[in-house]
Amino acid sequence: MSEKIFRFLKEHRPETPCLVVDLDVVEHNFHVMRRALPEARIYYAMKANPAPEIIRLLHRLGARFDTASIYEIEKCLSLGIPPDDLSFGNTVKKQSHIARAFGIGVRMFAFDSEAEADKLAAAAPGADVYCRFLMSGAGADWPLSQKFGCDPAFSPDLLMRAAGLGLNPCGVSFHVGSQQRDLRQWDVGIGAAARIFEAAAARGLTLRLVNLGGGFPAQYRSSIAPVEAHGAAIEEALERHFGKDRPEILVEPGRSLPGDAGIIQAEVVLISRKSADPDARRWVYLDIGKFGGLAEVMGEAIQYRLRTPHDGTPTAAVVLAGPTCDEVDVLYDKAGYELPLALAVGDRIEFMSAGAYTSAYSSVGFNGFPPLREYYI
């Protein structure tokens, strides 16, 4: 599926580092998601890659959008997305931004605390709100286990409070953790959602929506289950915990739509040995690092597949580092990366499946380096 990107790189030889995204693959990934979860409304978590080309394409295909800030909301509007197709999914929002979103016409908001319910009641009276509860993040390479969400047992209290304030508490949301590789986590989240539905019903509040969040993986170094398997696991869990009383289902895929559709090409700037010991690991410095867009290598959490012009020839262990004058700008030290012994300064290497959580993370000018160049083809 990367043919088109490699042809582009060969013909145009763009300056590196650069991200090239094949929009046909984004479209394919959207259709796969649609087929895997035919009942679900799909809200693209646009923070994964907010390029206008991707937003416009997904809008044309019928996607809606989960936004993290008033700025993403305003960007969607400027691209012709109606406010009805947007949710404000961040549980941490300034009241002035809630008011601006509500004024524009956004009617769906996430919350996970009393104070946020109060802000929503004041600035978005009568809006649909869903309560996000905590998941452990087990099984995920990029867990989201502490900052967002409340104890599931606290959710009914928060939803009742929202109702009392005149909001329309419509359901719950959770996130199994990004780059989730354990299919059983869907059962944990959906089971917890069902118990919240029961507890709310016992207090006279009928809920209708379960927002399953994101978590669908991209193809990095470790093997993953295909989206179809995630769909089947979700289907089974819904059957087990809700039976005939099916809630409305919403998903917010971020990573899985643009992730495998993009490749970053970088250049080898320096290969060095730090001692006279012939067995010393080589340090390979690239023209991209943590500040150039590869922020998800933090803690070596996301491990990209690499491609070099010498693949198939003998390799040895390396430390991979970025180009900035910052000690933390090291990509991989402990993850066991090896690169060909034939690798030379000036060679171009590719980070595969780098279409998500890269371009938007690249700094505006740390050390003077410009943001990551982007091409959508």
Ligand SMILES: *Cc1c(COP(=O)(O)O)cnc(C)c1O
């Ligand atoms: C980031 C985020 C997502 C997307 O998660 P992925 O793991 O990239 O699919 C979905 N929903 C919310 C609320 C998020 O914050």
